[in-house]
Every structure is written in C-alpha cells, then in structure tokens.
Amino acid sequence: MKKLTLFSFVLMISTAPFAQSEKFSAAMKKNLDAMEASFKSKTDIISMANNFERIANAEKNQWLPFYYAAFCQVNGAFMEQDKSKVDGIADKASVLIAKADSLSPNNSEVSCIKSMIASSHMMVDPMQRWQEYGAESSGNLEAAIAQDPTNPRPYYLKGQSLIYTPEQFGGGCKTAKIALQTSLDKFTAFKPATELNPNWGKQQVENLMKECK
Amino acid sequence: MKQLLIITLILGFLTTSGQIKISGKISDNKNKPLSGVSISLKGTYDGATSDSTGAYSFTTTEQSTQQLEISLTGYNSLFQNINIGLEPITLNISLKEQITELKAVVISAGAFEASDKNKGAVLSSLDIVTTPSANGDLTSAFKSLPGTQQVGESEGLFVRGGTATESKIYMDGNLVNNFFFTSTPGIATRGRFNPFLFKGTVFSTGGYSALYGQALSSALILESNDLPEKTEADVSVSVVGVGGGIQHLAKDKKSSWGVSYNYANLWLAFNAIKQKQDYFQIPVAHQGDANFRIKTKKGGFLKYYGYLSSNKVGFRTSDIDSINLKNAFSIDNMNTFQNLTYKDRIGGGWKINTGISFSTNKDDIKNELLNEDNQKVTNSNQPLYQFKNFSLTNLSRYAQARFVLEKRIKGISAIRFGSDYFYSNEQSTYTLFNGAKFTDKITDHLYAGFAETDIYLTNNLAAKVGARAEHSQIINKWNIAPRVSLAYKLADNSQASFAYGIFYQNPERRLLPAAAGIDYSKAAHYIFQYTRQTKDFTLRTELFYKKYDDLYKTVSGNSGNFLAHNNDGFGEAKGIELFWRDKKTIKNVDYWFSYSYLDTKRDFLNYPKSIRPSFAARHTAAFVFKRFVLPWKTGFNFSYNFATGRPYYNIAFDSTLGKFAIADQGETINYNNVSISVNFLPNLGKKDARSFAVWVLGINNVLGQSQIFTYNYSNNGNRKEAVTPPSKRFVFIGCFLSFGTDRTQDAINNNL
Numbered sequence: 031m032k033k034l035t036l037f038s039f040v041l042m043i044s045t046a047p048f049a050q051s052e053k054f055s056a057a058m059k060k061n062l063d064a065m066e067a068s069f070k071s072k073t074d075i076i077s078m079a080n081n082f083e084r085i086a087n088a089e090k091n092q093w094l095p096f097y098y099a100a101f102c103q104v105n106g107a108f109m110e111q112d113k114s115k116v117d118g119i120a121d122k123a124s125v126l127i128a129k130a131d132s133l134s135p136n137n138s139e140v141s142c143i144k145s146m147i148a149s150s151h152m153m154v155d156p157m158q159r160w161q162e163y164g165a166e167s168s169g170n171l172e173a174a175i176a177q178d179p180t181n182p183r184p185y186y187l188k189g190q191s192l193i194y195t196p197e198q199f200g201g202g203c204k205t206a207k208i209a210l211q212t213s214l215d216k217f218t219a220f221k222p223a224t225e226l227n228p229n230w231g232k233q234q235v236e237n238l239m240k241e242c243k
Numbered sequence: 244m245k246q247l248l249i250i251t252l253i254l255g256f257l258t259t260s261g262q263i264k265i266s267g268k269i270s271d272n273k274n275k276p277l278s279g280v281s282i283s284l285k286g287t288y289d290g291a292t293s294d295s296t297g298a299y300s301f302t303t304t305e306q307s308t309q310q311l312e313i314s315l316t317g318y319n320s321l322f323q324n325i326n327i328g329l330e331p332i333t334l335n336i337s338l339k340e341q342i343t344e345l346k347a348v349v350i351s352a353g354a355f356e357a358s359d360k361n362k363g364a365v366l367s368s369l370d371i372v373t374t375p376s377a378n379g380d381l382t383s384a385f386k387s388l389p390g391t392q393q394v395g396e397s398e399g400l401f402v403r404g405g406t407a408t409e410s411k412i413y414m415d416g417n418l419v420n421n422f423f424f425t426s427t428p429g430i431a432t433r434g435r436f437n438p439f440l441f442k443g444t445v446f447s448t449g450g451y452s453a454l455y456g457q458a459l460s461s462a463l464i465l466e467s468n469d470l471p472e473k474t475e476a477d478v479s480v481s482v483v484g485v486g487g488g489i490q491h492l493a494k495d496k497k498s499s500w501g502v503s504y505n506y507a508n509l510w511l512a513f514n515a516i517k518q519k520q521d522y523f524q525i526p527v528a529h530q531g532d533a534n535f536r537i538k539t540k541k542g543g544f545l546k547y548y549g550y551l552s553s554n555k556v557g558f559r560t561s562d563i564d565s566i567n568l569k570n571a572f573s574i575d576n577m578n579t580f581q582n583l584t585y586k587d588r589i590g591g592g593w594k595i596n597t598g599i600s601f602s603t604n605k606d607d608i609k610n611e612l613l614n615e616d617n618q619k620v621t622n623s624n625q626p627l628y629q630f631k632n633f634s635l636t637n638l639s640r641y642a643q644a645r646f647v648l649e650k651r652i653k654g655i656s657a658i659r660f661g662s663d664y665f666y667s668n669e670q671s672t673y674t675l676f677n678g679a680k681f682t683d684k685i686t687d688h689l690y691a692g693f694a695e696t697d698i699y700l701t702n703n704l705a706a707k708v709g710a711r712a713e714h715s716q717i718i719n720k721w722n723i724a725p726r727v728s729l730a731y732k733l734a735d736n737s738q739a740s741f742a743y744g745i746f747y748q749n750p751e752r753r754l755l756p757a758a759a760g761i762d763y764s765k766a767a768h769y770i771f772q773y774t775r776q777t778k779d780f781t782l783r784t785e786l787f788y789k790k791y792d793d794l795y796k797t798v799s800g801n802s803g804n805f806l807a808h809n810n811d812g813f814g815e816a817k818g819i820e821l822f823w824r825d826k827k828t829i830k831n832v833d834y835w836f837s838y839s840y841l842d843t844k845r846d847f848l849n850y851p852k853s854i855r856p857s858f859a860a861r862h863t864a865a866f867v868f869k870r871f872v873l874p875w876k877t878g879f880n881f882s883y884n885f886a887t888g889r890p891y892y893n894i895a896f897d898s899t900l901g902k903f904a905i906a907d908q909g910e911t912i913n914y915n916n917v918s919i920s921v922n923f924l925p926n927l928g929k930k931d932a933r934s935f936a937v938w939v940l941g942i943n944n945v946l947g948q949s950q951i952f953t954y955n956y957s958n959n960g961n962r963k964e965a966v967t968p969p970s971k972r973f974v975f976i977g978c979f980l981s982f983g984t985d986r987t988q989d990a991i992n993n994n995l
Contacts, residue, residue, distance in 0.1 A: 077279070088286050
C-alpha cells in the first residue's frame with residue numbers, strides 16, 4: 031500500500047508538466063473540433079473566440095490560442111451586420127493577433143489574420159477606406175507569402191478579395207481563379223506542423239471555385 | 244494509512260466531481276441584457292460567454308479566492324473576486340458602456356467637416372475637388388454647403404450675413420493671412436493652396452471653439468497631410484499652366500520631404516475664351532512650395548510647409564465715368580508663407596500642440612486712365628479723372644506663435660488651454676497722380692489666451708465650454724469671449740446640438756488707421772442644430788440667430804479711402820438651413836442638396852441706415868450630383884447653384900443733407916449656375932502601370948446663363964453697370980500624371 035501511494039505520488043509529480051500540455055492540447059482540440067460549426071452564427075463565433083482567449087491568457091506563452099481567438103473575432107467582424115460595431119470587434123482581433131505576433135514573429139499565418147483584420151476595417155466603408163486598409167491588407171498577404179511560400183491561405187485570401195474587386199480594378203473571377211488554383215495546389219502539399227496548427231481554408235477555396243464558374 | 248487513503252479519496256472526489264457551477268446574468272446599466280460578454284476565471288481555461296438573454300454558466304474545479312474577468316468590446320471590463328466554496332455561485336453583473344469617440348455624440352453645431360476618417364464628416368477630402376462649381380478651389384467647394392453666399396465678384400466666404408473678412412482661415416492652427424490671391428476689381432481670385440495638401444477641413448459657420456478668434460462669422464480650419472503613402476512624382480499639364488512635384492518618403496517611413504513648382508499662364512485659355520476684360524498682362528503666376536514632415540517616437544509630428552509665389556496681372560476696362568476712356572489696372576504680387584508646427588505627447592497624459600508662422604505679402608498696384616488708343620491721360624484737370632491715376636504699394640509682414648496644452652481627464656473628456664501671439668506690420672504707400680505720397684504703417688501685437696474643456700457625461704450627452712481673452716495694441720483693451728456648445732444624442736443616428744458664443748474682431752486693414760478710442764466689433768451666435776446621419780445618408784438642419792454690435796462706421800480719409808471712425812454700427816442675421824446628402828437611394832449615385840434662408844440687416848461702413856447688405860441673398864440653394872461609371876473609368880459630376888437676387892445700392896454723399904444717402908437701389912436678377920466636370924482615369928486598376936493619369940474636363944456655367952453679381956455706379960450716379968463674370972463660360976482641360984503610386988482615390992484633381 032505504501033509503495034502504491036509513493037508510486038502514485040511520484041507518478042503525479044512526474045506527469046504534472048505532461049498533464050499540463052495534455053490539458054492544453056485537449057482543450058485546443060475540443061475547441062478546434064467545434065470551431066467550424068460555430069461559424070454559422072455570430073454569437074457562437076464570439077463565444078468560440080472567448081474560449082480561445084481564455085486558454086491563451088492562461089497559457090501566456092502559446093501563440094496558437096491567440097491566433098485562433100483573433101481568427102474567430104475577425105470572422106465575427108465579417109459577420110457583423112451593424113457596421114458601427116465592426117471596427118470595435120476588428121480592434122479586439124488586432125490586440126489578440128499582436129500577442130500571437132510577439133510570441134511567434136514573422137509567422138505567415140499571423141500575417142494572414144492581419145490581412146483579414148485590415149479587410150474587415152475596409153468593408154465598413156470601402157470607398158473611403160480603400161486606400162488605407164486595402165494597402166494594409168494586400169501588404170500583409172505579400173508578407174505572408176514571403177514568410178512561408180508553401181502556405182496556401184494567403185493565396186486563398188488573395189483570390190477571395192479579387193472576386194469582390196471590380197474587373198476595372200484588376201479583379202474579377204478570371205484573375206481570382208489563378209490565385210485560387212495556386213492555393214488549391216499548395217493545399218495538396220500542405221501539412222500542418224502539428225494537429226493544432228492552422229489547417230483551414232481548403233473547403234472555402236473549393237466553394238469559391240464553384241462560385242466562379 | 245487508512246486515513247491517508249481516505250484523504251486521497253476525498254481529494255480525488257473533489258478533483259473529479261467537485262465542480263462548482265458559476266452562473267448569472269450580465270446586463271448594461273439600463274438593465275438590458277448583454278450578449279457576447281466574456282466571463283473568465285483568470286489564469287484558467289474556465290469561463291463562458293453570455294447568451295442573448297445575458298445568461299452565462301460554467302463549472303470550475305478551482306477553489307478558494309479567484310478573480311473573475313467580465314469583458315465586452317465597447318464596455319469597461321470588470322474584475323470581481325469570488326470565493327469558491329462548495330456551493331454554486333450566482334453572480335449578476337452590470338457593465339458600464341465605455342465613452343468612446345466612436346460612440347459618443349459629436350459636438351457639431353455650426354460646423355461642417357470634410358474628412359475621410361472622422362465621424363460626423365459631411366464631405367470627404369475628395370468631394371472638395373470633384374464639386375464642379377468649385378473648379379478645384381478649396382473654399383469654393385464650401386459654397387455648395389448651406390450658410391454661404393454665391394458671391395462671384397470677390398473672393399472669400401460670406402457666411403450667414405457676414406462679410407468675407409469675417410471669415411478666417413487656419414492651417415494646422417496658425418492663421419493664414421493672404422489665403423487668396425490679391426483682389427482684383429470685379430473678379431474673384433482663387434485660393435493659393437492646393438486642396439490635396441490637406442487631409443481634413445472643418446468649416447464652421449458659427450459658434451466655433453475658443454481656440455480661434457478674430458472672426459465674427461466663420462472659421463475654416465485646415466489640417467495638413469501626414470506622411471505620404473509612397474514616394475511619388477507628379478506632373479500636370481492644363482489649359483492654365485504646367486506643374487510638377489516630388490514627395491519623398493524615407494525608407495523607415497518615419498519622415499518625408501517634398502517640393503513642387505507650378506507655373507500658371509492664362510494666355511491659351513484667354514485666347515480660346517473671350518474675356519470681358521482686355522488684358523495687357525495675361526495672368527501669370529510662379530508658385531513653389533516645400534515641406535517636410537517628421538513622425539516622432541510617440542506618434543506626434545513635426546511639420547514644415549513653406550510657400551513662395553510671384554504673380555502678375557493687368558487689364559483694361561472701360562471707365563464708368565466717361566464715354567471712351569479706360570482704366571488700366573495692374574497688380575504685381577509677391578507672397579511667402581512659412582508654417583512650422585509640432586504636436587506630440589509629453590507624458591503624464593499631456594499633449595502639446597505648438598507652432599510658429601511667418602508670412603509676407605507685397606502688392607504693387609497701379610491704375611492708369613487711358614484714352615481710346617490706350618495712351619495714358621495725364622492732361623485732365625478734373626479731379627474725378629486725375630485721381631484715377633494712382634499707385635499703391637502694400638508691404639505686409641506677419642508672425643504668429645501659438646501653443647495649446649491638452650490633457651485627457653477621465654475617458655475622452657479633456658481640458659485644453661493655450662496662448663496665441665500675432666504680430667502684424669502693414670505698410671502702404673499711396674501715390675497720387677501728382678506724385679504726392681501718403682504713407683501709413685500699422686503695427687499690431689495681439690495676445691490671446693484661451694481655455695476650453697470637453698465634458699462627456701455619457702455617450703449621449705457632451706458639452707464644450709470655453710473662453711478666449713484677447714488684447715490688441717490697436718484697441719488697447721482686453722475682451723473676453725465665452726463659448727458654449729452642447730450635444731445630445733436622441734437616438735442611434737440622430738442628435739440635437741446647441742451652440743452659443745461671443746466673437747470679437749479688429750477693424751480690417753483697409754479701415755485703418757482708426758479713430759482714437761475704437762473698440763472691437765462684436766457678434767453673438769445662437770445656433771440650434773438637428774442631425775440625422777448614417778453612413779450613406781445625412782440630414783441636418785440649423786436654425787441660427789446672430790447679433791452684431793459695435794460694427795465699424797467709417798469716414799472718408801485723405802486718399803479717397805474710408806477709415807473706421809466709431810463703433811456705432813450694428814446688425815442681425817437669422818435664418819434656417821438644410822443639408823441633405825444621400826449615397827444610397829440611387830445606385831452608384833451620390834448627391835446632396837443644400838438650402839439656406841437668410842434674413843439679415845446691418846448698418847456699418849458708410850451705410851445711411853440699417854439695410855440688407857449687398858452680399859446677402861434671401862434664398863440660396865445648391866444641388867450636387869456625382870456618379871462614377873466603372874466600366875468607362877469615368878466620373879461625371881454635376882452641380883447647380885441658385886440664389887435669389889441680391890440688393891445693390893448707390894450710397895453717395897448727399898451734399899444737401901451733409902451725409903451719405905442711398906441715391907439709387909435695386910435687386911439683381913436671380914443667380915443660376917450649372918457646371919459639369921468629367922474625370923477620365925485610363926490607367927485605373929492597371930496595377931503594373933508605371934504612371935497614373937487623370938484627364939479632366941470642366942465647364943462652368945454650361946448653359947451660359949447670365950449672371951449679375953451687383954452694379955457699379957458712376958460718380959454722378961447717372962450710369963450703372965452690371966458686374967458680371969469675366970466670361971460666360973469657362974472650360975478647363977487638363978491632364979495630371981503621377982508616377983510611383985496608384986492615386987485612384989485622389990487623382991480626380993481639377994485645377995492646381
């Protein structure tokens with residue numbers, strides 16, 4: 031009996047750090063599994079963002095929960111119908127992604143989110159904000175491609191913005207499809223570093239390809 | 244041993260099934276449920292998000308004292324310590340909305356803002372140059388807004404029954420003394436500055452802040468650009484001249500410099516379009532400017548802008564007092580303006596905004612009486628004709644120093660105070676036909692101190708309360724001017740505002756030297772405003788009452804001029820104004836409509852009694868319509884300006900009465916002006932194009948409707964002559980090229 035308790039005590043101590051990261055992975059995995067479904071409603075997506083933010087604030091040194099919290103927030107900004115609220119949500123996403131950025135500098139995935147945040151600001155008033163936020167958005171995509179040429183997501187975001195750009199400004203389906211195809215090709219080769227790393231977007235590219243027929 | 248086992252068991256039990264439920268409701272301070280609120284137990288993964296009824300619930304295995312963080316974008320976060328025992332916890336919380344610039348009511352009574360960023364702006368920076376009736380002139384665009392008059396015979400903004408000299412223009416806080424080119428008789432001159440120099444403009448038609456003074460009617464506050472987006476060069480060629488410039492942005496994007504030069508020559512335009520005046524010196528202007536801008540570590544700016552110009556114009560017009568004589572009028576002008584400003588955070592929540600400016604202006608004005616063969620008439624012995632041969636040299640020097648300190652107090656409420664010092668030295672020499680010279684020199688030192696506070700009680704109620712004190716050496720007295728504005732948000736998109744203020748002004752230069760004991764002229768403004776504004780729609784109405792006191796009455800000086808004699812003048816103005824802008828109802832079309840009703844009377848200068856001044860039309864309206872057709876890469880702009888007739892008077896000295904009297908009077912015909920402009924952007928969207936081109940065609944008064952601004956009378960009053968525009972129509976054609984960056988947004992320039 032004594033041996034058993036000692037053993038379990040030793041076990042407890044030795045597994046503590048392991049249990050900690052196990053707890054992190056489990057919580058992340060649980061939320062990642064539920065993330066796609068949360069994209070159906072604005073309230074669910076903000077709730078999901080809050081889940082990631084709690085993990086991020088508790089862990090402090092992991093860039094991924096900050097990244098996903100920002101990702102959910104910016105998608106919430108895109109879904110917000112009340113234009114007067116968009117900037118506030120996007121600003122919240124900016125605070126979160128800045129933390130991810132400081133934990134993992136020059137990260138292509140982080141640059142993608144920065145681009146999305148700029149786009150969400152632009153969507154509030156495209157005519158007036160095009161010059162400032164349009165440049166910020168495309169600048170971050172260029173950075174994302176330079177930081178990791180194998181990342182398919184910057185090409186997806188580029189293709190998406192091209193679809194909604196008038197042909198006269200060099201947009202439209204024709205040019206968008208080139209970017210989307212590049213993205214698809216890169217998705218085939220893409221392997222996320224861990225199962226927690228970003229691996230979203232392939233489905234969206236395929237949907238856009240269909241839309242552009 | 245057994246005990247240990249039990250303890251482990253209990254511990255095990257606690258860790259696995261000892262979850263404590265924490266739940267409750269979140270509401271705002273009006274008890275409305277808030278959804279999307281994040282509730283989290285600090286340092287743990289545990290927490291929840293409130294649902295649409297404000298309810299939240301989660302379980303935790305944490306124990307003892309923990310901190311709960313409750314946060315929602317737009318609300319002040321709350322931290323609450325809780326003690327987790329064995330019982331479930333119910334915690335209802337109310338959050339307080341943050342007072343932010345984004346949500347707070349805008350103190351807007353009397354002001355129109357043109358900006359791309361600020362909430363409450365009614366125009367964008369681009370609107371200033373795409374309003375066809377403005378011809379690319381900065382101040383003219385504001386004539387399509389309510390409150391201003393369609394005065395075409397002289398420059399400046401005539402606001403709510405005030406003269407153009409009652410409107411002052413500021414660049415980054417510093418006064419611009421010679422904003423317009425020197426006046427020529429019967430022709431409105433343009434502003435000197437390129438509209439693209441400024442990122443934001445506030446046009447106040449009354450009730451403006453205590454930070455500004457010496458303007459009875461209106462303040463136009465211009466804010467210069469920060470750093471350019473990219474290094475670029477541009478070139479322009481048009482029917483009125485050529486120009487070019489460079490803006491260079493440092494690699495670290497922390498500083499920039501720029502130079503530009505513009506040469507205007509109206510030879511081509513005046514040959515193509517017949518002018519009423521007979522030019523012996525076609526208008527020619529050389530204008531150069533230079534700037535640098537340095538961004539500081541704390542996000543502040545050090546900015547310099549320097550401007551130098553030299554221009555000439557000379558024309559003959561028929562002399563109103565004779566059958567076949569002519570007047571030859573000419574101006575040779577040199578102007579410089581230097582503005583250095585610095586704004587930054589200086590720690591402890593304080594901000595400083597300071598600047599100095601220097602400017603000089605020199606005019607050589609000459610008038611000669613000519614015969615039919617354009618020879619100078621010197622042999623006349625009638626004083627009426629003799630006095631038409633004269634020359635006038637004005638040399639003015641101005642300097643200003645200014646500082647404003649600002650501190651945020653609680654949320655976005657703030658206090659600010661500061662001081663202004665203005666120095667002016669204006670020297671003029673008037674030379675008569677016989678060589679007799681009259682020289683006078685006016686110098687003034689004007690000191691001002693001001694303090695102001697912005698108080699945001701809630702997001703829905705704000706007040707700006709301030710006062711300004713001034714001491715001018717010319718008057719040698721202090722004045723104190725209180726200013727108050729209130730704004731109250733009625734619903735999400737609508738608000739009501741009120742403004743009150745007292746404004747003082749010195750006599751303008753041409754009325755100096757003044758008689759001893761002269762005082763400031765004075766105006767009191769009362770403004771009530773209602774605004775409803777969404778992103779695509781603006782409706783605003785303003786009701787105002789303005790009372791003038793101590794206006795200057797004049798007496799004749801020794802060179803045919805009028806000098807301020809006493810402060811017995813007075814006046815009032817009241818009216819209602821409407822502005823409507825809609826970018827939504829018709830797809831791809833943006834239009835606005837403005838209407839002003841003005842009822843004003845005043846007795847000032849040499850007026851024999853209180854009358855409606857010659858610059859005041861009762862009804863003024865403007866309609867502006869813009870459409871950009873993407874597939875054609877072309878923008879079409881249309882504007883229609885209308886005003887009912889203005890009164891005109893022949894105020895002449897009646898020798899039998901021994902005073903000035905109205906010898907004749909009437910009202911001009913209604914004013915109509917339809918203008919169009921077309922902008923073609925051939926390289927639009929070609930991302931790899933090395934240059935960006937904008938072609939502009941603008942036609943002012945397309946329909947050639949006759950416009951009469953006022954009438955001039957002959958000396959004996961027997962003859963009157965309509966003052967009309969120099970030409971029926973004006974056509975502008977130009978091409979603007981820029982290299983280095985896509986200037987889609989700001990390229991639709993008209994005239995530089």
